[in-house]
Amino acid sequence: MEPTTPQEACFEAGIKFGTLYHQFAGTPVSPESAPSLARAMEEAIENQPFCSSVSVEILEDTLAAELADQSADYTELTGRFMEVEIAVDYDGVDVLATMAMDGDYPRMELQRVGD
Amino acid sequence: MEPTTPQEACFEAGIKFGTLYHQFAGTPVSPESAPSLARAMEEAIENQPFCSSVSVEILEDTLAAELADQSADYTELTGRFMEVEIAVDYDGVDVLATMAMDGDYPRMELQRVGD
Amino acid sequence: MEPTTPQEACFEAGIKFGTLYHQFAGTPVSPESAPSLARAMEEAIENQPFCSSVSVEILEDTLAAELADQSADYTELTGRFMEVEIAVDYDGVDVLATMAMDGDYPRMELQRVGD
Amino acid sequence: MEPTTPQEACFEAGIKFGTLYHQFAGTPVSPESAPSLARAMEEAIENQPFCSSVSVEILEDTLAAELADQSADYTELTGRFMEVEIAVDYDGVDVLATMAMDGDYPRMELQRVGD
Numbered sequence: 001m002e003p004t005t006p007q008e009a010c011f012e013a014g015i016k017f018g019t020l021y022h023q024f025a026g027t028p029v030s031p032e033s034a035p036s037l038a039r040a041m042e043e044a045i046e047n048q049p050f051c052s053s054v055s056v057e058i059l060e061d062t063l064a065a066e067l068a069d070q071s072a073d074y075t076e077l078t079g080r081f082m083e084v085e086i087a088v089d090y091d092g093v094d095v096l097a098t099m100a101m102d103g104d105y106p107r108m109e110l111q112r113v114g115d
Numbered sequence: 116m117e118p119t120t121p122q123e124a125c126f127e128a129g130i131k132f133g134t135l136y137h138q139f140a141g142t143p144v145s146p147e148s149a150p151s152l153a154r155a156m157e158e159a160i161e162n163q164p165f166c167s168s169v170s171v172e173i174l175e176d177t178l179a180a181e182l183a184d185q186s187a188d189y190t191e192l193t194g195r196f197m198e199v200e201i202a203v204d205y206d207g208v209d210v211l212a213t214m215a216m217d218g219d220y221p222r223m224e225l226q227r228v229g230d
Numbered sequence: 231m232e233p234t235t236p237q238e239a240c241f242e243a244g245i246k247f248g249t250l251y252h253q254f255a256g257t258p259v260s261p262e263s264a265p266s267l268a269r270a271m272e273e274a275i276e277n278q279p280f281c282s283s284v285s286v287e288i289l290e291d292t293l294a295a296e297l298a299d300q301s302a303d304y305t306e307l308t309g310r311f312m313e314v315e316i317a318v319d320y321d322g323v324d325v326l327a328t329m330a331m332d333g334d335y336p337r338m339e340l341q342r343v344g345d
Numbered sequence: 346m347e348p349t350t351p352q353e354a355c356f357e358a359g360i361k362f363g364t365l366y367h368q369f370a371g372t373p374v375s376p377e378s379a380p381s382l383a384r385a386m387e388e389a390i391e392n393q394p395f396c397s398s399v400s401v402e403i404l405e406d407t408l409a410a411e412l413a414d415q416s417a418d419y420t421e422l423t424g425r426f427m428e429v430e431i432a433v434d435y436d437g438v439d440v441l442a443t444m445a446m447d448g449d450y451p452r453m454e455l456q457r458v459g460d
Binding site for chain 4: 231232233234236237238240241242243244246247248249250251252253306327338340341342343344
């Protein structure tokens with residue numbers, strides 16, 4: 001069947017999440033550089049069509065714990081170190097989606113579609 | 116409202132497209148290396164949950180035309196050089212989505228949701 | 231032959247350039263989001279070992295000219311839109327390297343090694 | 346001082362390593378998709394100037410051990426899962442460089458410069 005407008009809105013939200021994760025995963029990150037990286041991720045993804053807002057929180061405690069256990073004083077950005085919320089407005093349909101750890105897996109999930 | 120299963124299927128399809136594009140955009144590519152890159156992109160994305168198949172076609176004519184106009188004998192992969200088809204099966208809902216150039220923009224689109 | 235300390239310093243400078251370019255190439259960018267992206271690139275790469283400073287300048291005029299010619303109001307970051315300077319200090323050997331367009335190719339070059 | 350030819354050769358080798366790592370880190374990978382990814386990485390980097398050969402070995406045992414400990418049946422490519430050898434020939438100067446784990450850090454190292 002032809003996709004509906006809400007389905008297209010959900011597809012757009014998925015694109016933003018895949019983009020955010022795979023553009024920035026692997027970036028060298030430390031507690032000092034986390035704020036500028038989070039801000040750049042938000043503003044980069046907000047450029048994409050239909051994206052009304054992006055919020056990236058780098059989990060500084062999780063990051064600090066990782067660094068305490070290893071030899072280098074930075075690591076690579078991965079899903080374990082961030083929580084993300086993305087809002088899409090596609091032809092009047094609002095979608096809210098999030099990413100957070102679900103056990104050991106960074107789960108991207110639709111939270112709300114439409115009103 | 117709570118997302119429906121077909122909406123979640125579309126969200127998953129979007130994630131795969133964002134991943135594919137932003138993981139591999141920027142990769143050095145030439146006509147010689149295009150087949151191995153296309154194959155790796157397909158198999159990498161097929162690892163993701165609910166992804167039943169991925170087909171990546173590198174547009175070798177477009178790539179050759181670009182190389183004829185520039186000094187280096189390779190370039191960076193971008194949307195202009197590929198067409199992609201991704202099939203998702205999420206809880207029994209099949210989604211087919213594609214990427215191709217729409218004028219100067221690499222358009223990712225849902226083609227079919229469910230039966 | 232065994233590498234010398236200045237050769238190792240140059241190798242380190244090269245790593246930083248390859249990292250910066252291929253981590254961030256493909257990022258959605260517009261004149262509005264360029265400053266946060268430039269800052270994040272600088273701070274991310276400065277995390278790497280032996281890296282004393284990184285300066286990224288997004289060429290806003292070149293970016294604006296590109297956007298005037300296309301349908302979308304953002305594009306993907308690539309070498310044409312930035313000039314970069316990276317300083318490395320490896321075991322007391324300073325290296326300065328730059329990236330800028332050389333005709334149609336983003337040329338990464340050593341400028342100075344040691345005193 | 347002006348860089349010497351061997352120093353420039355080492356800079357080029359560093360660029361290739363930074364490119365390889367940060368282009369492909371984060372790629373979804375499993376034992377089944379590892380061979381196609383390794384091949385694509387080799388051929389992609391061999392496109393770059395002065396690069397005579399690239400060898401990527403995905404460490405399938407390390408990868409399998411990681412997967413046995415987690416819920417998903419794939420993971421993201423990172424330094425822990427690969428060993429890489431890159432040969433550069435720059436104006437007649439051969440450089441051999443490698444990447445392998447050094448404790449918990451993926452160490453990129455010059456092995457040999459010139460004859």
